[in-house]
Amino acid sequence: MKSNFSHFIASVIAVPAGLTAWILSSNVFDIHMFLDVMIGIGGFGASYLPAQHISHKKHLEKLKLTKSEYKYIKEQLAHAKEHTNRLRSSYINIRSIKDAKMIFDINRIVKTIISSVEEEPKQFYSVQQFFHSNLETAVNTIEKYLYLYKMPGKSKDERIQLHETRLSMLELKRTLTSNLSHMNQSSYQDLNVERDLIKMNSQRAKKRHAALDNKLGKEKVNLNKKRKPEKEKVHRGEENG
Template identity: 85%
Template sequence: MKRNFSHFIASVIAVPAGLVVWLLSSNVLDIHMFLDVVAGIGGFGVSYLPAQRISHNKHLEKLKLTNSEYKYIKEQLAQAKEHTNRLRSSYMNIRSLKDAKMVFDINRIVKTIISSVEDDPRQFYSVQQFFHSNLETAVNTIEKYLYLYKMPGKSKNERIQLHETRLSMLELKRTLQSNLSHMNQSSYQDLNVERDLIKMNATRAKKRQAVLDNKLGKQKINLKRNEKSKVKEKLHRGE
């Protein structure tokens, strides 16, 4: 899955550690060259394993997943990518524009779901049916349909069966769209919350502006009154 840098971080820590152990072994302790190399490898391993484990655990903590959950989702994604490779290779058997559009639309939905789960593995639990059955069913049906569609000399009954299969594929497409919509439901809820916050902030800003305008208006009135009183005082004094 994406954004798991535990192996990279562990390597960054372990490589210098292994080099330091090797240099100490070869220059300070003056051991045999073969043992120096073994000591360097041992230093790398001793540094790499705990560093990788700590980094990986932090990554899991950030994702709010257990290690077993993470491995299971990773396996499901690997299987899903195998299905997408099969789906991509099925383009070679397409013989009509309407079938090309249908397969393209299905492939786009599939890639979107997989990419979203790669970015946020917790999304897997909102589209489990997609990974457990819907994707494999869609790929198997498309492969068989396209293979039989390109065969020559089809009977009337066979053409009817292919037509009915295509209708079922369109239903599969709607099912996959439903999976995607269900996965995005929480994001739309968050979007609604953000939209409500924007409206609330805009309303508060308008109220603050109205209060400020009211204060400025009162200040202007007071200034005018003060100026008039000063003019009256000057006139009274005969200035």
């Protein structure tokens, strides 16, 4: 989430203001050095806080989120990143190619959802189940599965249980894929609208082009009709001569 942008804008405004206050205090008012520095810091703070507030407010208006919603989504993203760090650290326990492929696919889906919400926070509401339960369940299951899988001396029942756990992980992968598809549903709807607009504009352009061709064709016929009497007049003049 691009929350640092408001801090950057506020700093761009506040730094020159603070320097100006410090220079005026030290050169014009000729106060003690410590007080000059404090005035400069005060000028920075007095400029930074309102500028940051206004910039952040505009950013929230653009995202169509309230301050509390933005804060909550930011917290959920922080928790999600903790889970992804755990997922990455579990790579060292992978012991088979098929497990590696499955876990890498799950991680790719997870990263895609998180980065999409970071880019457009309002999408969080279409994948709340992912943040509230699905992601944590997937990470916990993968960690336990990989830990038990590498243990030697497994019994037949334990191997069967691990196999069943792997099947449940594949189901988890399908669930995460469903979360991603649901999140992208509005984007596909927007894409359909754009496609319909392109089709409509193309049809209008074809109609305008056809109408223009008809108009030019009629004008050409009219010009030909006007030219025929002139030719007849010329022939009559030659006959009289």
